[in-house]
Amino acid sequence: MWEILLFISLLAGQLGRIQMTPSIAFYVHDIVIFFYLLSHIKKIKVSFFKPLIIAFGVYLLFRAGTFVGFLYVLRLFLYVSVIFLVLQSKKTQLYWLKWLYYLGVGYAVLGFIQLFLYPNLRNLSYLGWDPHYYRLFSTLFDPNFVGCFLVVCFILGLYLYTGAKSKLYSIFSQMLLLVALLLTYSRSSFVSFFAGLMMYIVLTKKWIYFFLLLLFLFSLFYFPSIGGISTEIGRMWSVTARVTNWQEGTKLFLDSPIIGNGFTIRRIDNSVLFILVTTGVIGLIGFAKLVMYFIQSNFRIKKQLLKTTYFSILAALFIHSMFVNTLFYPQILIWFWIFIGAISRS
Secondary structure, X not given: OHHHHHHHHHXXXXXXXXXXXXXXXXXXXXXXXXXXXXXXXXXXXXXXXXXXXXXXXXXXXXXXXXHHHHHHHHHHHXXXXXXXXXXXXXXXXXXXXXXXXXXXXXXXXXXXXXXXXXXXXXXXXXXXXXXXXXXXXXXHOOHHHHHHHHHHHHHHHHHHHOOXXXXXXXXXXXXXXXXXXXXXXXXXXXXXXXXXXXXXXXXXXXXXXXXXXXXXXXXXXXXXXXXXXXXXXXXXXHHHHHHHHHHHHHHHHHHOOOOOOXXXXXXXXXXXXXXXXXXXXXXXXXXXXXXXXXXXXXXXXXXXXXXXXXXXXXXXXXXXXXXXXXXXOHHHHHHHHHHHHHHOOO
């Protein structure tokens, strides 16, 4: 039952956001995860890279900075904890992988509906949302993060295709994800897609997918720019804004390079820079150890194709995180840790 509730609450995206104060908000999926953890706390065995998580976690809490920062860090650990729920679940690995894939397809379908009924986000600019115009942003209200979802789910779909009973349905779902990805007009997602798919092609030597990649790249330059300057592939205003953000983030990091500034600052368009700004070099070392653990875990996966899929998704996520703060985005964090839990069951 909880898997269904979590699926629905994640699909709700920003529509499931509950704003308590101007600086404090939580999501419906936060409630679902919290109560599921509470009801299964006795069954969870925390032995999975326990020392590293504890050490890194204590440091993050130490650098929380404010009460809001403290709540932010607690929510991070709430999302990480879903891995234990998946590990102790009676559901199969294939169930969880399909669950993750259908979540991406769900965002794509809702994105098409949004593009038809609500293509303009400019009227919510006063709430802090970027004024996306005729771009697919689904229920997440951000084409970049939706694009990342579509990329990792497409790569996962390549793995699921090999064992699919209906190849036609799988091809249709994959094409649905690709068209939705194009309609996000998210260049960070396009670069991420290129990196992830190239990794998959090189590791599997399935060069037929290279023609798909070429077709996708060709489509980028001939896909209609239905939203004017908002959807032009060569738009520079967003690039300028991102470079300015990186420059400001670098200055903040240099103010406190060793221990960081705490989680009082969260608007950084680069996950690595975000870690440096909030937790400093010490935090980056802890994060690097986690990344190394994920890379080393790749070699312990028995299924070769699943191993390739895992590594390709890691590559896509890392590349995407260089342009926006992908690795700390709530829905993507949850997706990632469920994925880690699922493949760890092999």
